Amino acid sequence: MSTPRQVESDLGWALGRVARAHLRTAQTVMGGLPGGPRGYQVLAAVARGEPASQLALARKLGVDRTVMTYLLDEIQAAGLIERRPDPADRRARRVEITEAGGARLCDLERRLRDAEEHLLAPLRPEEQDLLRDLLARLAAVDPDQASACQVAADLTEGDCTA
Amino acid sequence: MSTPRQVESDLGWALGRVARAHLRTAQTVMGGLPGGPRGYQVLAAVARGEPASQLALARKLGVDRTVMTYLLDEIQAAGLIERRPDPADRRARRVEITEAGGARLCDLERRLRDAEEHLLAPLRPEEQDLLRDLLARLAAVDPDQASACQVAADLTEGDCTA
DNA sequence: GTCAGATGTTCTGTCGAACAGACTATCTGT
């Protein structure tokens, strides 16, 4: 046969598997955190103080706005963030991190770093940095632009006589 | 603050994002294929002729047994595989690829390779190979062994006074 | 041989996460 590759050499399979392993690790680390790993990213984004509004937050993290509502509900119920009215736009709410939220975030960051070290243990240190760099560069591209490449799927019908 | 990293530099975020982008691309390529990307992996695994039984197939690909049942149902309905009774074990069914399935697989492999090229376009060719290699090595480790590393999550409570 | 337990496959029911759509309140431009 032409290329019946091993599953192990399949990019999508490896990608999904590593991503799932990381997610599982993260879920363990984020045990009691309301939103799980996503709650962590919300917390981290809010700590940076960048987006402020719920919609901007949702767009940045790539979640639905209706999901962001009850995601923030839970995190707020845990006392890690606060929603206060935006003085400049009374429709919007400015999401701010509380002192407890900052402490929790710091702790989680430390735990996550440790857990990731174990996850990447099969790789040498310089390889770990390389992987992080490569993935970050790939993740940085605009998803809309990336999806435009899907037209490549409609190529010529090659010779596939089995 | 200690390390409020950019989301872009978060390993889990980059991993999930790239994995999702790949999944989206794969779903487009596997458009009409019954099981989507997973159906493709089933097809590829069957073409290799390794596992044969449904349960072995399910374990290899990491899906639930009950899911494998109707996953194979759909692929079989499309005429890409056949289930015949295992002569050595009448409980089990041997999953075999049909001629149409082989042709379909070959075509999908070609399309997927093209699509992945576009996905990895931001990276130089040698970096692409490197990424594939690093991910494959990480994905190769036993997930049970990997999850054992989760104990690292229960570390000392460091100083996180905000 | 026969019985208990394990295994392969399928079916049913349940649960949760994600999304579409409607709705209210508010902003912006004309």
Add this chain to the structure above:
DNA sequence: ACAGATAGTCTGTTCGACAGAACATCTGAC
């Protein structure tokens, strides 16, 4: 002042994953 867009919330639906049971069959012990 009005039309349309935007922020946030709520409701309903849908889909996929998993647990558990059911059935057939295999395997090992006795």
